Amino acid sequence: MQINENTLLIGRFHKKVSPRSLNIYNPVFEELGINAVYMLFYNEDPAVLVSGLRTLKLSGAIVPGFESDSSLPPLLDSLSNVANFVGKVGFMYQRDGIVTGDLQSGKGILRTIEKVSSLEGKKLVIVGAGNVVKALLFEIREKGIGCEVSIFNRTLGNVEALQEEFPFIKARTLDELESANGDILANISDIGGSAEDIYFTEKVVGNFSNIVDITFERENTNLVELGRKLGKNVSTGWDMFAYQGIVCLEAITGVEIPFDVMRKHVHVGLSETVV
Numbered sequence: 495m496q497i498n499e500n501t502l503l504i505g506r507f508h509k510k511v512s513p514r515s516l517n518i519y520n521p522v523f524e525e526l527g528i529n530a531v532y533m534l535f536y537n538e539d540p541a542v543l544v545s546g547l548r549t550l551k552l553s554g555a556i557v558p559g560f561e562s563d564s565s566l567p568p569l570l571d572s573l574s575n576v577a578n579f580v581g582k583v584g585f586m587y588q589r590d591g592i593v594t595g596d597l598q599s600g601k602g603i604l605r606t607i608e609k610v611s612s613l614e615g616k617k618l619v620i621v622g623a624g625n626v627v628k629a630l631l632f633e634i635r636e637k638g639i640g641c642e643v644s645i646f647n648r649t650l651g652n653v654e655a656l657q658e659e660f661p662f663i664k665a666r667t668l669d670e671l672e673s674a675n676g677d678i679l680a681n682i683s684d685i686g687g688s689a690e691d692i693y694f695t696e697k698v699v700g701n702f703s704n705i706v707d708i709t710f711e712r713e714n715t716n717l718v719e720l721g722r723k724l725g726k727n728v729s730t731g732w733d734m735f736a737y738q739g740i741v742c743l744e745a746i747t748g749v750e751i752p753f754d755v756m757r758k759h760v761h762v763g764l765s766e767t768v769v
């Protein structure tokens with residue numbers, strides 16, 4: 495790729511040196527001929543990075559180091575509806591000097607689920623009740639998708655808190671997971687990643703046709719392997735990683751990114767950095 499005066503600069507904003515995704519998005523730009531570069535900028539203080547984005551006219555930034563930092567959103571000019579609702583910013587883009595914060599996880603996991611099955615009229619069973627689930631429920635409601643949603647979570651109170659906003663969901667504890675059944679089972683929790691998986695058994699997986707896992711620390715989790723062994727349709731955390739990246743880069747560059755291209759580079763790039 496030839497860097498010139500039209501090259502879009504996109505930041506990876508982090509608190510420390512953290513190279514993940516530099517080896518994914520830059521090869522995607524290269525393969526698709528998109529005149530953009532993805533570069534790491536790091537500082538403990540998000541105000542320094544946002545000020546740099548404005549001054550240097552970056553097109554946008556993905557902010558994995560600051561998703562939970564409440565001092566970031568007030569630094570921006572506006573927030574998307576989903577970022578405002580969840581109270582988190584995952585990426586930002588700058589147009590005509592206006593910096594907008596947005597959140598990629600809800601759209602990313604929705605597309606990951608839709609890779610294995612449409613949702614309309616289906617029964618979706620979710621494990622987990624954290625931020626990604628909140629963003630997903632927001633997107634399901636925004637799109638007016640009519641599906642039945644049951645959520646199984648370690649802490650029942652966290653699902654009940656979601657129920658106040660989304661009365662259509664059913665709340666269950668993880669102890670009841672063996673009785674769960676439906677069209678799609680989606681693990682949207684730390685289980686299988688930073689938390690040990692003592693929950694997903696053949697009996698649980700056998701009750702579904704479609705399996706979705708969000709774990710990105712490794713692709714072939716116990717849940718993914720059980721899904722494949724039992725002949726289910728499976729979407730993995732690396733599919734989610736790809737869809738999330740597409741959501742961010744399409745919003746920042748305005749260019750459509752084919753899933754197959756992003757997915758290929760996610761496989762190569764994550765194999766180098768997380769396995």
Ligand SMILES: NC(=O)c1ccc[n+]([C@@H]2O[C@H](COP(=O)([O-])OP(=O)(O)OC[C@H]3O[C@@H](n4cnc5c(N)ncnc54)[C@H](OP(=O)(O)O)[C@@H]3O)[C@@H](O)[C@H]2O)c1
Binds near residue numbers: 652683689690731736
């Ligand atoms: N593949 C990707 O590209 C991608 C993208 C985004 C996120 N992720 C992953 O998705 C996961 C969820 O993200 P999030 O932002 O929604 O996280 P979060 O808000 O922290 O929620 C974590 C969820 O995991 C549950 N959990 C944590 N430890 C557990 C344990 N030992 N046993 C059972 N449940 C446990 C929590 O249950 P309680 O409510 O009981 O605490 C909660 O439901 C994270 O692991 C994250 O790394 C992957």
